[in-house]
Amino acid sequence: xxxxxxxxxxxxxxxxxxxxxxxxxxxxxxxxxxxxxxxxxxxxxxxxxxxxxxxxxxxxxxxxxxxxxxxxxxxxxxxxxxxxxxxxxxxxxxxxxxxxxxxxxxxxxxxxxxxxxxxxxxxxxxxxxxxxxxxxxxxxxxxxxxxxxxxxxxxxxxxxxxxxxxxxxxxxxxxxxxxxxxxxxxxxxxxxxxxxxxxxxxxxxxxxxxxxxxxxxxxxxxxxxxxxxxxxxxxxxxxxxxxxxxxxxxxxxxxxxxxxxxxxxxxxxxxxxxxxxxxxxxxxxxxxxxxxxxxxxxxxxxxxxxxxxxxxxxxxxxxxxxxxxxxxxxxxxxxxxxxxxxxxxxxxxxxxxxxxxxxxxxxxxxxxxxxxxxxxxxxxxxxxxxx
Ligand SMILES: Nc1nc2c(ncn2[C@@H]2O[C@H](COP(=O)(O)OP(=O)(O)OP(=O)(O)O)[C@@H](O)[C@H]2O)c(=O)[nH]1
Ligand SMILES: [Mg+2]
Numbered sequence: 001x002x003x004x005x006x007x008x009x010x011x012x013x014x015x016x017x018x019x020x021x022x023x024x025x026x027x028x029x030x031x032x033x034x035x036x037x038x039x040x041x042x043x044x045x046x047x048x049x050x051x052x053x054x055x056x057x058x059x060x061x062x063x064x065x066x067x068x069x070x071x072x073x074x075x076x077x078x079x080x081x082x083x084x085x086x087x088x089x090x091x092x093x094x095x096x097x098x099x100x101x102x103x104x105x106x107x108x109x110x111x112x113x114x115x116x117x118x119x120x121x122x123x124x125x126x127x128x129x130x131x132x133x134x135x136x137x138x139x140x141x142x143x144x145x146x147x148x149x150x151x152x153x154x155x156x157x158x159x160x161x162x163x164x165x166x167x168x169x170x171x172x173x174x175x176x177x178x179x180x181x182x183x184x185x186x187x188x189x190x191x192x193x194x195x196x197x198x199x200x201x202x203x204x205x206x207x208x209x210x211x212x213x214x215x216x217x218x219x220x221x222x223x224x225x226x227x228x229x230x231x232x233x234x235x236x237x238x239x240x241x242x243x244x245x246x247x248x249x250x251x252x253x254x255x256x257x258x259x260x261x262x263x264x265x266x267x268x269x270x271x272x273x274x275x276x277x278x279x280x281x282x283x284x285x286x287x288x289x290x291x292x293x294x295x296x297x298x299x300x301x302x303x304x305x306x307x308x309x310x311x312x313x314x315x316x317x318x319x320x321x322x323x324x325x326x327x328x329x330x331x332x333x334x335x336x337x338x339x340x341x342x343x344x345x346x347x348x349x350x351x352x353x354x355x356x357x358x359x360x361x362x363x364x365x366x367x368x369x370x371x372x373x374x375x376x377x378x379x380x381x382x383x384x385x386x387x
Contacts, residue, residue: 003315004069005205005294006096009105010126011075012114014209014259016040018105019072021262021287039095040072046295046313047288048302050345050376054311057353064312066302068294070103071095075117076133093137093199101203101297103290104130108218108239109211109258123208123239124246134199135174141196142171163192174200179250205297206247206254207290208240216280218256253293257286301375304345305329322371326381336383340367345376 007015023042045065055063073095096102106123107116118126146167153160166189173183179200185193193201210218214236220228221240231237240256247254262285265273277285295302295315302313303325314328327334343355343364351358358364373379 003067003295003298003300004071004099005101005103005298006099006202007070007072007103007105008076008096008130009207010107010130011117013075013105013107013126014109015072015075015105017259017263018103018207018209018257018287018290019070021257021259021266021285022070022290024266039074041069043067043069044291046291046302047284048313050304051311051313053349053353054304054306054345054378057348058306058308058311060306060308060311062310064310066295066313066315068291068298070294071099076130096199097197099202101205101294102199103205103207103294105207105209105259106243108208108214108236108243109260110236111211121236121239123243127206127243127246131179131200132177135177135179138174138180138196138198138200139171141198142167142174145192145196146171162188166192203297203299204250204252205290205294206243206250206252207286208243208254208256209259210236210240210256212258212261214240215256215258215261215286216282219282219286222254222256253297255286255289255293257290259287262287301373303373303375303377303379305380306378307380316373318375320373321369322367322373322379322381323369325373325379326383329381332385333381333383336385337369338382338384339369340371341365341380341382342367342371342377344374345378348378 180198181201217229218240231241322340323337347363
C-alpha cells in the first residue's frame with residue numbers, strides 16, 4: 001500500500017519549508033514564488049512513541065515504524081487565464097492526482113522578505129482560492145467525461161444514461177462550489193468517481209503555518225488546553241481560530257506548524273531539538289503532528305508486532321479484520337489464518353510491560369477471523385501454512 005499526502009498551497013506559503021521539516025530532506029526553498037517546479041518527494045516514518053516503549057520492553061534487533069510519502073508541488077492559486085478556463089496543468093495534476101490526501105498549507109505568518117502573493121495575510125481567503133482552483137480542475141475532468149459518456153448514451157444503453165445523469169449531478173454539485181467529497185453517491189457512482197481521480201474528493205488536512213512566536217499559543221489553542229490563550233482581534237492567533245472554525249465546518253483536521261523554525265530544529269541533534277521544544281512548552285513538533293494526523297486523515301490505524309527480532313508498526317485501514325491484518329505481514333498468514341493473540345498496547349503498559357502479568361489478568365485475548373483490529377493492538381498471529 002503506497003500512501004501519499006500531497007502538500008498544496010499558495011506560492012510562498014511555506015510548502016517546501018514544511019516538506020523539509022517533515023523529511024529533513026533539504027529540498028531547495030527561496031523567497032521567490034514558483035521556486036518549486038519539479039515535485040519533491042520523500043517517504044517519512046510515522047513517529048510512534050509506542051514503538052519506543054515496546055523496544056525498551058522487548059529489546060528487539062530492529063524497530064520498524066510505518067511510513068507516509070509526502071509530495072511537495074509548486075504553488076497554486078495564481079492561475080493564468082488559460083488555467084482559469086481549463087483547470088490546472090496536466091503536469092501539476094499528475095503530481096497530486098494519485099495522492100490519498102491533501103495537506104493544505106495556509107500562510108498565517110508575516111514575512112516581509114517573502115511577501116504574500118495576495119498582498120496580505122488571510123488564510124481563509126487563500127483556502128477559498130485554492131479550493132476554487134481545485135474545483136475548476138475537477139469540472140474540466142467531469143466535463144470531459146460527460147462528453148464521452150453522452151456519445152455512448154446515444155446507443156440507448158441504460159447504463160450510460162444513468163452514468164450521464166450522475167455526472168451531471170456531480171457537475172452541478174461542484175459548480176455550486178461544494179467539494180466532491182460532500183456528494184452522496186451509490187456504489188455504481190463510486191466506480192465512476194474512482195476513475196475520475198477528482199481533487200476535491202480527497203480528504204484534506206489544513207496546516208496553519210504560523211510565525212515562531214505564535215506556535216506555542218496556536219498549538220495550545222488547537223489542543224484546547226485549559227490555559228489556551230484567547231486570540232486578540234486581528235492577531236495571527238485570530239487567523240488560526242478562524243481556520244479552526246472553518247476546519248470544523250469542513251470536517252477537516254487542522255494542525256499548526258511553524259515550518260521555518262521546525263525545519264531548522266530538524267537539523268539539530270534530536271536531544272537539542274527536544275530541549276528547545278519543551279522550552280517553548282510544546283509536547284511535539286507541528287511537523288510530527290502533520291505526519292500523524294495525515295495518517296489518521298487517510299483513515300489508517302497501526303497495529304503492532306513485538307518480539308526479540310523486531311518491534312514493528314503495520315498499517316491497515318480502520319475497520320479491517322484480523323486476517324487482512326495478517327496478510328499485511330505475509331500472504332501465508334492470511335491464507336492460513338487460525339486466530340490472533342491480541343493485547344492492547346495500553347493493557348501491556350498497565351501490566352508493567354510483562355506479558356506474563358497481562359496474561360494472568362486476562363488481558364491477552366484469542367480472537368477469530370471476524371475480529372476488527374484496533375489501533376495499538378499488539379498481535380501475534382497463529383496460522384497454518386498448509387491450509
Ligand atoms: N517567518 C517565516 N517565514 C517562513 C515560514 N515558512 C516559510 N517561510 C519563508 O517563506 C518563503 C517561502 O517558503 P517556501 O517553503 O519556499 O514556500 P513554498 O510554498 O514552497 O513556495 P513555492 O514553491 O514557490 O510555491 C521562504 O523565504 C521561507 O523561509 C515561517 O514559518 N515563518
Ligand atoms: Mg516550494
